[in-house]
Amino acid sequence: MNILLVEDDPDDVELLLEALHDNNIEFMMESIKEGDKVLSYLELCKNLPDIIILDLNLPKMHGREVLISLKGSRFSVIPVVILTTSSSREDIDFCLKSGADTFISKPSTVEGFNKTVMTIAAIASQTEKHLR
Incomplete structure (x- = not known):
């Protein structure tokens, strides 16, 4: 699975990496810290990601704007x-209406991150089958 992670918190990047490893998920991951860099990264990358994991609270460009630009x-x-850390109904509704495949509030436990990476892997594999 080829992942593009758009996240500015190094602790959250590390937790996600650990959960991916702990669940024996084969992956390659690129990480971008600023929202305004996402589209230019995609324009230049040779292998497009299978999935984009997007935080909302990003420097330079909010995740909502990134989502609209992507879609x-x-x-x-x-x-x-x-x-994201948000669990507000407004953020959830906005993101889902704007084309996000799912909305997950960042878990606070290792078990929560394990469940999160399994959801991510399932979405990525469904999409991979449809694109073939």
Whole structure:
């Protein structure tokens, strides 16, 4: 699984990496810390990600804006999982209506991160089958 993680908190990056390893998920992951860099990264990358994991609270460009930009671009077929500290109904509704595949509030436990990576892997594999 080829993952693009858009996340500015190094602790959350580390927790996600650990959960992926702990669950024996084969992956490659690139990480971007600023929202305004996502589209330019995708334009230049040789292997598009199977899935984008997107935080909402990002420097330079909010995750909501990144999501709208992604879904309005030629990269709109790449599934997007929102993984954020927010659990507000407004954020959830906005993201799902704007094309996110799912919305996950960041878990606070190792077990929660394990469940999160299994959800991410399931979404990525469903999409991979549809694109073949």
